Amino acid sequence: MRRKLEFLVATALIAVPSFAMAQEKGGVINVATIGEPPTLDPMSSTADLVGIVTQHIFETLYTFDKNWGVTPLLAESLPEISDDGKTYTIKLRSGITFHDGSEMTSEDVLASLERWTKLASRGKQAAGFIASMEAPDEQTVVIKLTQAYAPLTSLLAFNNSAAIIIPAEKQAEPMTEYVGTGPYMLKERKADQYIQLTRFDGYKSRDGESDGYGGARHQYLDEIRFVPVPDPNTRVEAAVSGQYEYVDSIPVESFDKLKNASASEPLLLKPFGYPVFVFNTKEGLSSKLEMRKAITQALNMEDMLAAAFGSTDFYAVDGAFYPESYNWHTEAGVDGNYNVGDPEGAAEAAKAAGYAGNPLRILTSRQYEFHYKMAQVAAEYLKLAGFKVDMQVVDWATLTQRRADPALWDIYITHSPFLPEPALIGALSTSSPGWWDTPARKAAVDPFTSEPDPAKRVELWGNVQKVIYDELPLIKIGDFNAVAAKSAKLKGVDPAPWPYFWNASVAK
Amino acid sequence: MIRYILQRLAGMIVVMFLVVTIVFVIVRVTPGDPAAVMLGPDATAQDIADLRSRLGLDQALLVQYAIYVGQLLKGDLGQSIFLNIPVATALLQRTEPTFFLTVFSLLIASAIALPIGIYAAYRRGSMVDQLATTVAMLAASIPSFWLGLILMQFFAVRLNLFPVSGYGGPDSSFFERMYHLMLPSIALGLVSSALILRFTRASLLDVLGDDYIRTARAKGMIERKVVLKHALKNALIPILTVLGLTAAVLISGAVVTETVFGLPGVGNLVVSAVLRRDYPVIQGALLVIAALYVLINFAIDMLYLLVDPRVRY
Secondary structure, eight states: OOHHHHHHHHHHHHHHHHHHTTOOSOOOOEESSSOOOSOOOOTOOOOHHHHHHTTTTBBBEEETTSSSOOSSBBSSOOOOOTTTTOOOOEESSSSOTTTTOOBBBBBHHHHHHHHHHHOOHHHHHHHTTTTEEEEEEEEEEEEEEOOOTTTTTHHHTTTTTTBBOOOOOOSSSEEEOOOOOOOEEEEEETTTTTTEEEOOTTTOOOOOEEEEEEEEEOOSEEEEEEEEOHHHHHHHHHHTTTTSSSOOOOOOOOGGHHHTTEEEEEEEEEEEEEEEEEEOOSSSSGGSSSHHHHHHHHHHHHHHHHHOOSSSSSOOOOOOOOOTTTTOHHHHHHHHSSSOHHHHHHHHHHHHOOOOOOEEEEEEESHHHHHHHHHHHHHHHHHHTEEEEEEEEEOOOHHHHHHOOSSSSSSEEEEEEOSGGGGGGGGTTTTTTOOOOHHHHHHHHHHHHHOOOHHHHHHHHHHHHHHHHHHHHHHEOEEEEEEEEEEETTSSSOOSSSSTTTTOEOOO | OHHHHHHHHHHHHHHHHHHHHHHHHHHSSSSHHHHHHHHTTTTTOOOOOOOHHHHTSSHHHHHHHHHHHHHTTOOOBBBBTTTTSBBHHHHHHHHHHHHHHHHHHHHHHHHHHHHHHHHHHTTSSSEEEEEEEEHHHHHHHSHHHHHHHHHHHIEEESSOSSSOOOOTTTTHHHHHHHHHHHHHHHHHHHHHHHHHHHHHHHHHHHHTTSHHHHHHHHHTTTHHIIIIIIIIHHHHHHHHHHHHHHHHHHHHHOHHHHHHHOOOSSSHHHHHHHHHHHHHHHHHHHHHHHHHHHHHHHHHHHHHHHHHTTTOO
16 A cells, blocks of 8 residues: 555656646747748738748737637627627727837727738728727727628638737838737847747736637747748658757658657648639639539549548548538538539530630649649549640749739639638639629628628528539639648647647757 | 959949849749739739839839839849848848858868869879769769758768758857758768869869970979979869859859758848749849859959969950
């Protein structure tokens, strides 16, 4: 009995400190990223890399919990929304200080939201619905809308093209001082070498448990350094050698290599997002619905995904725009319209649609190798269906420029992570390249964006997905997973589309 | 002599003017838009147009060119669109890794190539000569980035002797930063040594057949002295040219090697600037690189004066 007691005491002594040590303050981590972010102003870019780095420096009024529900961050609570859905009253948390020591007030929030609606893509999207913004007192901001617009809180919560709150007197464009309220502050940026963030001692975390991007944000680490490692092979080798505590965006084919490594372990984010073929609905071959249907009918998504991602460990054949793990999941419109893979039938449909042998211009890039691989398989299926395919492989900068011109392409290939709110999907906007703007779109999207009741919105999203399958402004190819790597010593980091490190710690 | 130097300087100005103009035109006619890259995948056409306007990219090409040349005449290379700092500062920040990468690579290349090249020429047709020329041919065919990946795999991943990538963190000392340059320097040095070795051998062989070498030998001078004192000095001109040009190539950025090893050097800066269409950085970097080429060539011509008394300008 005594021996048993000694053993229990000994194990407790071992167990307790090791748990405590895992949460101990201190340590520096190096995070290998895919490159240098184009800017450190998250309002001015929708690039994921910008959001990943800057979400540690800047904060928004709201953010997302682990179930992708909107949760307050700098706001005291979720907004009070008037019955007609047109007035949002936002109460702010008190005692929040910026990195420069000044206190956050409604004046800063108002100035920041005004900058956001003028500068940020998503802010401009919201601006179309905003009638006025005012600050009745130091802790309150009121946003009045011209009509009910349910995605507003999600837009205010998103971390890229983000509605960050910065001091009223530091609203310069381009941003010259990077002063936020986040748990880490920018100490030094040496472009292409590192971005050094240090703990902000004046940070006031929310109480309670951590919950996805929301809840308590702990600052165990002294420093976080983001190091650009643009070459994917080098990122794999760096992960295997353990040089970095976290390595983002690892090619899926290196998953097994990482599994066998001792210094690091792979992190699989399942599912991460979905590749899409966006149709040009404004001009050219694909502006005709029947032609878009013929093209879609020809494609075998399973073959495309297999070529792009290799193993079913890394992809899923799924036509729904949200997988089952999301409350937005619906099968509306999918059946019979997805993964048909019938080139013979497509040939007949194309003929009936009046196809006269014009080249079908597919605009793609090798920036993301899986885009190119999918395009190659798609081209073969389309050739079988009698289409003359003009594959235009360009670099990403050229693609982003060319896709803005409807005269230059018929299909372009891109991808997206599963966004917390469907209204954030770019293709739903009539100004997004693809220019989908039909009465059916309006009839489905407008009720969805104006309905305040979350349960009804889920139902209404089903209508939007059905119209997408009816009108085919874009084709979803399937779901794919993302692989990252973390050192065995790094604790408190969960797979996330925009990985964050405020709850991370290093075991000593 | 002074007249020659003045003529060369005038020529350099013309070359630089042409470089400025050609680079400006090529950069602007290349498809791609910095505004679209900066704003990210979900930006609308209107967002892109707004940013283009703020950056002054919506102005007529000639107006943009006139503004750019005006800036250059004031010694201003412009402001990086993405880094939000002056191009000159961005280039200066990249000088250290590229400069030392060049120096180490050249030292490694010279340490390998010069003695082996001299020995191979001296023992022409021997086993050493045949082996050296074969290995040199092989090395010349290997891309330095590929060799870099192999070295990385073995020395950094398996043996953990060197870092895989990067140039050290904020607190890294000068020596730690130099340590990060070792693997890429070895990769570049080994590949560069092949060309220098072949030139050394060929140049020395050329000289070893000359009359004055035969005379020196006939006078009973020991062979080592004949090769190292008489032959090598006269064989130096082409060797110097190759060393100079290799240095110019390396200083202008061992583009792929720097990218593979994640080194924040000039080559890496140029690659990322091209990918993002950071026009001022591309223009500024290419201008500085062109100036370096011109100056290194000029310096090599001046060095000829020192090593070859027959050369007179």
